[in-house]
Amino acid sequence: MSDGAEEPVAGKKTPSVFLERQSYRRRRLMDAARLLPVLGALLFAVPLIWPRAGQPGAVQSSHGVIYIFTVWAVLILGNLWFGHLTRSWSGRDPVDPGREGDSFPPAGG
Amino acid sequence: MATLNLMVLVCLAYVALLFIVAFAADRFAATGRSTWLRSPLIYTLSLSIYCTAWTFYGAVGYAARSGLEFVTIYLGPTLVMMGWWWGLRKLVRVGRSQRVTSVADLISSRYGKSNLLAIAVTVLAVIGITPYIALQLQSITLSFSIFFEEAPVGSYSDASVVFWVAVGLAVFAILFGTRNLDANERHHGVVTAIALEAVVKLVALLAVGIFVVWGLSGGVAETLARIDASPIGEWQVNGSRWATITFLAVAAFVCLPRMFQVMVVENDDERHLRTAAWAFPLYLLLISLFVVPIAVVGLDVMPAGANPDMFVLTVPLAQGKAALAMLSFLGGFSSATSMVIVAAMALSTMVSNHVVMPIWLSAQGDRASVSGDVRSVVLLARRISIGAIMALGYFYFRLSGGGSALASIGLISFAGIAQILPAMIGGLFWRGATRIGALAGLTVGFALWLYTLLLPQLGAGILPQSVLEQGLFGFGWLRPEALFGIEGLDPIVHSVMWSMLLNAGVFCLGSMLSFPSPLERLQGAQFVDVFDHSAGPRGWTGSVAQSEDLMIMTQRILGAREAQVLFQREAALQGGRGHLPEPTPLFLERLERELSGSVGAAAAHAMIGQIVGGSSVSVEDLLAVADESAQLMEYSSQLEAKSAELARTARKLREANEKLTQISLQKDAFLGQISHELRTPMTSIRAFSEILRDEDNLTEGEKVRYAGIIHDEALRLTRLLNDLLDLSVLESGQVTLNMRTGLISEVLDRAVSAALAGAEGSLLVRRRQGTEAIRLTSDFDRLAQVFINLISNAQKYCNAPQPELVISVHDVGGQVVVDFIDNGGGVPVEVQSTVFEKFFRVNAEKAGGAGLGLAISKEIMQRLGGDIVYLPGHTGGAFRVSLPLEEAQVGQG
Known part of the structure; x- marks a missing residue:
């Protein structure tokens, strides 16, 4: 997956050591996408340390519900955001060099 | 309601x-x-x-x-x-x-x-x-x-x-x-x-x-x-x-x-x-x-x-x-x-x-x-x-x-x-995962799941109560819900923990200890590096495959219409005019993938293999072919080397043959020559001795003259016979060398004066006395014989109007070389290689000797540990005599 496959800047023959700003952003975005499930797993693991029923200070179920579903929604939004950003570079995306631009709008979008 | x-x-x-x-x-x-x-x-x-x-x-x-x-x-x-x-x-x-x-x-x-x-x-x-x-x-x-x-x-x-x-x-x-x-x-x-x-x-x-x-x-x-x-x-x-x-x-x-x-x-x-x-x-x-x-x-x-x-x-x-x-x-x-x-x-x-x-x-x-x-x-x-x-x-x-x-x-x-x-994740991300590992991991995980979860939970009655309570065969640590004595865990947690741990462990261990087949390694690379390449893992050679057979088989699997569409598309891709594509490896590979969509990869591979027959190329076959071709290449390079050697030998043989032919011709010529040489003095001797015997009225002066001629001719015969004897002694190695130490200039002095004494003609000998002060140990009589021979050769054969011979002495890295170079026409190129052969003579008319001089010189020099060679590249005749310096010392003067 070479992001260096950008069009070379006129006059430069050898690729630069540093990526162009756009490619750099793209790579950091991919890093973020890789971290998202880790973050999700960590956040979903938080209830493991909550005091359980019968222990002093046991967490109310309603709080649990609110916490879980909030984290869930935030993760979905994060993924939506990432999907939205990656859509814009589908043309040069090495993932799908085939046809570009699905005419159908994304589900729920 | x-x-x-x-x-x-x-x-x-x-x-x-x-x-x-x-x-x-x-x-x-x-x-x-x-x-x-x-x-x-x-x-x-x-x-x-x-x-x-x-x-x-x-x-x-x-x-x-x-x-x-x-x-x-x-x-x-x-x-x-x-x-x-x-x-x-x-x-x-x-x-x-x-x-x-x-x-x-x-x-x-x-x-x-x-x-x-x-x-x-x-x-x-x-x-x-x-x-x-x-x-x-x-x-x-x-x-x-x-x-x-x-x-x-x-x-x-x-x-x-x-x-x-x-x-x-x-x-x-x-x-x-x-x-x-x-x-x-x-x-x-x-x-x-x-x-x-x-x-x-x-x-x-x-x-x-x-x-x-x-x-x-x-x-x-x-x-x-x-x-x-x-x-x-x-x-x-x-x-x-x-x-x-x-x-x-x-x-x-x-x-x-x-x-x-x-x-x-x-x-x-x-x-x-x-x-x-x-x-x-x-x-x-x-x-x-x-x-x-x-x-x-x-x-x-x-x-x-x-x-x-x-x-x-x-x-x-x-x-x-x-x-x-x-x-x-x-x-x-x-x-x-x-x-x-x-x-x-x-x-x-x-x-x-x-x-x-x-x-x-x-x-x-x-x-x-x-x-x-x-x-x-x-x-x-x-x-x-x-x-x-x-x-x-x-x-x-x-x-x-x-x-x-x-x-x-x-x-x-x-x-x-x-x-x-484990087998799936390992297969996608780890190229070292092998079939043995996957199979072992899957088996272990499956067995543990069966034993610790499915049978105790759902298979009521299948697993006896005694096993549940006391463990398999009465071993307490084999109790289905408390393996290895770990109790108090939730059954699901217990089963998942053990089965997944051992499954993944056995999978990794099995993969590391076993060695994958070539096909596995190729598929592994295809899976793990799927984003880098997606070409097919193996090739078919379609030379034997019949397109019709493939078509019939594909129709049976995909249906007639789909198969025809597929084949026509492939034919069009290949640019052919017919409606059947050529069974190229690429086409066979694509066809196999299409079929594997319907009947699975293994079955599709087997089916195409049946039609293509023996020419289905597995990776093992490819490896075998590669091995064979490597052997063939080695063999052919051996053959090449041998044939080059043969060519060299043949060339040497040809050269030897030429030489032999030349020598044989020389010998014939020599026999003619030597019989001539022997007959001429014999005829003179016979004629003059007959005159002396039969004629009574000869003057004293005539008698003396005829006896002198007979004597001269007898001397000539003796010389010839001496030369022959000398050569045979030298060749047989029975010669005794009289080694002594002296200056090379002395030898040259003797040789020049001996060669020029009493000879008609006006050969001018040039020497550089300064370089001749080299002391060496050798047989000086034999050496002088060589030098005399060379000087008299120059005297005899140098065809310049003002014949001149340059004798120069050098000390060349451990060797003393003495060059004899005249200003005549030299030895023709084609006979330069045979100049040292016995009985060789450049030109029979001018010959005074029997053509043994240089051959004798060569033998002598070899006995003395040196050599004599003809030096090409000079206008005149040029000979180089070389002597080892081990026994030579540079003189003080």
């Missing part, structure tokens, strides 16, 4: 609608007017078969029993979707590029197309999924019976309902899942129908939820308060179960055959994942959003002892909301049917591709290409498999009596399917 009859009517109408939708979608797809059928929306909704009746009914029951723990089942898939960029995307890419038809096909394909591995995965899947299918049947039956309890009608029995439901589902799956054998194995009709069902179940659950929150509880805040006041009002989740079930859900989401079917096999476009990555978690969130409120309200309003698994249905019914209950029933019905249909399809693909087809192919022997309709065999195998799987589910339901709580069956099933995970 909803009656059972109305219920059945609605049900049938709904099924009819599904049929119409599926049929229409298939038609649309066939005509190509189906852009929306391939949209990310449909893809996302089809993923929702993850949410079965276990979700629809079971989640509420689960929540009523253990609070929020149910949510882990949906958090797992959410996490998987979050990591789509580096996880699912790879899986989908591999599935598409390898034309994988099922999860068993994926594993088999990755590990060198091993059918054994495919069978293992298939067996595991069938055993794991059958209870799950039974669970769906149970939920449908339960929901029917609830309506029956509400409004009893005459003849109702659970058994007949479940039987007809099973039959109906089997018919649906057969009709839409095995209509055709598509190379891509996509079923637009089924996918569209389950997308519709996905909407129905979501809407139904949301409707019940909204009714419960706003209709019964009076708002969000009130509902939250009600939750806290309920029996599950406090956080009561067991940490180990929370983590274990989340992990199980992750594993099941990617390993479940039905999930693999909709996620990978039915995937039309990799980019759909981008949408599904957030849309499917959203779907899951919405599905689980109202689960806790429904559970809490159900616990509150329903009488104690009511089955919490049915709250979704019973709560609206109890509140008199018949229409809502009907919708809810349809939701549950949808959940169950969509899961059963897809699971039956996915399992039947696995069974027919990896169990039935290999058996059938081997039973057919090598007649697959000429007899039997493979296409109908495959379809029949799938239909029978679907029927058999449904029958298994039905009998399991009947035998187990449907007593266990829904959720526990689901989790047990998940734990079984999760055993595929």
Whole structure:
């Protein structure tokens, strides 16, 4: 997956050591996408340390519900955001060099 | 009031609608007017078969029993979707590029197309999924019976309902899942129908939820308060179960055959994942959003002892909301049917591709290409498999009596399917994973799951009570629910921990200790580096393959029209004019992939192998060929070397022959010469001695003169004979050398004066006295003989008007060289190599000697440890005499 496959800047023959700003952003975005499930797993693991029923200070179920579903929604939004950003570079995306631009709008979008 | 009859009517109408939708979608797809059928929306909704009746009914029951723990089942898939960029995307890419038809096909394909591995995965899947299918049947039956309890009608029995439901589902799956054998194995009709069902179940659950929150509880805040006041009002989740079930859900989401079917096999476009990555978690969130409120309200309003698994249905019914209950029933019905249909399809693909087809192919022997309709065999195998799987589910339901709580069956099933995970993840991300490792890991995991979870939990009576309590063979540490003496764990946690740990451990260990076959290594590289290259792993050589045979076989598998379209497309791609493509390796490889979409990778490989016959090139063959060609190359290089040597020898022989011929000619010439040389003096001697004998009146002066001539001639003869004797002595090595030490100038002085004394002619000898002061030890008489010979040769043969001989002495790196160079015409090039041969004479007329001088000189010099050579490159005759300096010393002067 070479992001260096950008069009070379006129006059430069050898690729630069540093990526162009756009490619750099793209790579950091991919890093973020890789971290998202880790973050999700960590956040979903938080209830493991909550005091359980019968222990002093046991967490109310309603709080649990609110916490879980909030984290869930935030993760979905994060993924939506990432999907939205990656859509814009589908043309040069090495993932799908085939046809570009699905005419159908994304589900729920 | 909803009656059972109305219920059945609605049900049938709904099924009819599904049929119409599926049929229409298939038609649309066939005509190509189906852009929306391939949209990310449909893809996302089809993923929702993850949410079965276990979700629809079971989640509420689960929540009523253990609070929020149910949510882990949906958090797992959410996490998987979050990591789509580096996880699912790879899986989908591999599935598409390898034309994988099922999860068993994926594993088999990755590990060198091993059918054994495919069978293992298939067996595991069938055993794991059958209870799950039974669970769906149970939920449908339960929901029917609830309506029956509400409004009893005459003849109702659970058994007949479940039987007809099973039959109906089997018919649906057969009709839409095995209509055709598509190379891509996509079923637009089924996918569209389950997308519709996905909407129905979501809407139904949301409707019940909204009714419960706003209709019964009076708002969000009130509902939250009600939750806290309920029996599950406090956080009561067991940490180990929370983590274990989340992990199980992750594993099941990617390993479940039905999930693999909709996620990978039915995937039309990799980019759909981008949408599904957030849309499917959203779907899951919405599905689980109202689960806790429904559970809490159900616990509150329903009488104690009511089955919490049915709250979704019973709560609206109890509140008199018949229409809502009907919708809810349809939701549950949808959940169950969509899961059963897809699971039956996915399992039947696995069974027919990896169990039935290999058996059938081997039973057919090598007649697959000429007899039997493979296409109908495959379809029949799938239909029978679907029927058999449904029958298994039905009998399991009947035998187990449907007593266990829904959720526990689901989790047990998940734990079984999760055993595929190590082999799958290892196959996708680790090139070192091998078939042996995968097989060993899978076996160990499967056995442990069977022993620690499935048999103790569901197989009541199969495992004797003594084993449960005292362990296998009485070993306490082998107790199914407390392996190695670790007690007190939840059964699920215990089983998952041991089976996954040992499965993954054995998988890694087996992979590290075994060595993969070349095909495995190639496939491993193709899977792990799928984003770098997606070329085929092996080649066919098609020179023997007949296009007609391939065509006939393909027609049998794909159907006549599809096969013709495919072959025409390939022919066009190759640029040929005929309608049959040339059986190029590229074409064969593509064809194999197309076929593997229908009958599985291993079977397709075997079938093409049967037609192409011996020319199917396995990697082993390629390696053998490479070995052979390497040997051939080595052999041919040896041959080359030998032939070069032969050529050299032949050249030497030719040279030797030329030399021999020349020598023989010289000898002949010499014999003529020597007889002439001998006869001339003999004739003179005879003539003059006859004169002396017969003539009486000779003067004294005449007598003296004639006697002198006789004497001279006798001397000449003697000299000639001396030379010959000398040469033979030298050659035989019997010569004795008289070594002494002296200056080389002395030898030269003697030689020059001896050679020039009494000779006619005016040879001018030039010497450089300064360089001649070299002291050496040698036989000075012999050396002088050589020098005299050279000087007199110059005297005899130098044809310059003013003959001149330059004698120069050098000290050249350990050797003394003495050059004799005259200003005459020199020795002609063609005879330079024979100048030192015996009896050689440049030109017979001028010859004074017998042509032995240089030969003798050469022999002498070799005896003295030196050499004499002719120096080419000079205008005149040039000879170089070299002597070793070991015995020579540079003189003081």
